[in-house]
Amino acid sequence: MKETIYLDNNATTSVAPEAFEAMTPFLTDQYFNPSSMYEQAEGPAHAVEAARASIAAFLGGVAESEVVFTSCASESNNAAIFGAIRANSSRRHIITTAVEHPSVLEVCQEAAREGCEVTILGVDEHGQLDTTEFIQALRPDTLLVTIMHANNETGVIFPIEELSRLTKETDPAIVFHTDATQSLGKLDVDLTAGLEHVDMLSFSGHKLHAPKGVGVLYMRKGVPCRPFLCGGHQERGRRAGTENVSHIVALAKACELAAAAQSDEQQVRALRDRLQAALSARIPHIQVNGEGAPRLPNTLNVACHYIEGEGILYQLCEYGICASSGSACTSGSLDPSHVLKAMHVPFTAMHGSVRFSLSRYTTDAEVDSVIEVFPGIVSSLRRMSPYWDNANNRPRPDAP
Ligand code: PLP
Numbered sequence: 001m002k003e004t005i006y007l008d009n010n011a012t013t014s015v016a017p018e019a020f021e022a023m024t025p026f027l028t029d030q031y032f033n034p035s036s037m038y039e040q041a042e043g044p045a046h047a048v049e050a051a052r053a054s055i056a057a058f059l060g061g062v063a064e065s066e067v068v069f070t071s072c073a074s075e076s077n078n079a080a081i082f083g084a085i086r087a088n089s090s091r092r093h094i095i096t097t098a099v100e101h102p103s104v105l106e107v108c109q110e111a112a113r114e115g116c117e118v119t120i121l122g123v124d125e126h127g128q129l130d131t132t133e134f135i136q137a138l139r140p141d142t143l144l145v146t147i148m149h150a151n152n153e154t155g156v157i158f159p160i161e162e163l164s165r166l167t168k169e170t171d172p173a174i175v176f177h178t179d180a181t182q183s184l185g186k187l188d189v190d191l192t193a194g195l196e197h198v199d200m201l202s203f204s205g206h207k208l209h210a211p212k213g214v215g216v217l218y219m220r221k222g223v224p225c226r227p228f229l230c231g232g233h234q235e236r237g238r239r240a241g242t243e244n245v246s247h248i249v250a251l252a253k254a255c256e257l258a259a260a261a262q263s264d265e266q267q268v269r270a271l272r273d274r275l276q277a278a279l280s281a282r283i284p285h286i287q288v289n290g291e292g293a294p295r296l297p298n299t300l301n302v303a304c305h306y307i308e309g310e311g312i313l314y315q316l317c318e319y320g321i322c323a324s325s326g327s328a329c330t331s332g333s334l335d336p337s338h339v340l341k342a343m344h345v346p347f348t349a350m351h352g353s354v355r356f357s358l359s360r361y362t363t364d365a366e367v368d369s370v371i372e373v374f375p376g377i378v379s380s381l382r383r384m385s386p387y388w389d390n391a392n393n394r395p396r397p398d399a400p
Pocket of ligand 1: 103
């Protein structure tokens with residue numbers, strides 16, 4: 001099998017060896033249900049509470065009781081949005097953005113079907129929000145603002161500190177939720193300094209080197225939110241279901257490692273910037289989506305005009321390179337990404353977008369491999385493109 005060059009860390013990450021080591025005893029010897037009464041269950045019960053304390057510290061020293069374990073970020077987002085709606089029957093207005101993950105956007109659409117009114121804020125060509133438009137969208141009947149911290153496709157960072165502060169200055173009763181799935185472990189996420197106006201925050205283990213199947217919903221004390229999963233006393237009645245002890249332990253370890261690795265951010269950013277500079281220099285007619293906005297240090301979304309992102313990905317696979325495209329293949333048709341559409345990325349580039357997402361485990365040699373093969377892949381696909389003039393190696397004069 002060819003060697004894997006994994007540059008799709010915004011999709012999922014490898015489990016850190018230390019996290020794997022920490023979790024295994026809870027899959028083997030210490031398999032007891034933490035809610036059981038006998039002595040053997042004390043180990044798993046203590047492990048869950050120790051993990052909760054460690055994650056509370058990682059989030060800036062919040063109260064342990066404010067950390068609720070879930071199964072993934074999608075669940076955390078569903079729980080936050082539906083929970084806030086159910087806790088407030090007198091208000092029906094929600095604000096979100098056009099570039100959210102489907103686990104926010106589709107939940108808001110579902111809420112609209114159930115009688116809520118949803119304002120979906122657009123973004124500019126850099127992927128940024130207009131703060132004035134945001135303030136104007138706040139209404140006396142707004143119950144919830146749900147806006148992501150960093151975008152999974154482009155890495156564009158939203159000014160959550162400012163948006164949450166403006167929300168609370170306008171009306172402290174509005175619940176402010178942020179999906180921090182992509183920012184946690186990559187940016188400083190401090191819910192006591194900076195993000196102190198955020199009421200609820202979602203994230204997931206598998207984006208920061210913990211396993212799939214565990215997430216967190218941070219719920220500030222007193223936030224009005226009904227439980228999403230009912231039928232059990234776990235998580236103080238806020239999320240029923242036996243705790244996923246091994247994964248919770250691994251998540252706490254992964255957060256500890258992320259805190260210790262914060263100095264690696266510069267290294268990841270330098271690698272990403274080197275990749276971006278090399279591709280921009282070697283390939284004509286490409287654009288970096290989100291380049292004009294603050295971005296996550298690990299994410300590079302490049303749009304190659306006149307070709308299909310899927311074609312690029314298939315060819316990258318030949319070299320063992322794993323990346324992802326901006327398009328989602330739904331029911332046999334290739335729809336361009338809703339994020340790039342919202343950014344008004346030109347038609348000829350929207351379909352040719354590829355996202356590279358690095359991690360602290362990405363090496364110089366891996367980035368070199370992409371720099372070596374990517375320009376050739378783009379040229380070969382352009383030779384097959386109806387928009388490309390092969391004789392002159394440039395776009396056809398009538399290309400859109
Ligand atoms: N939110 C964002 C921004 C994401 O990028 C993702 C996954 O890609 C999710 C939510 C959903 O995460 P999970 O797979 O843990 O449900």
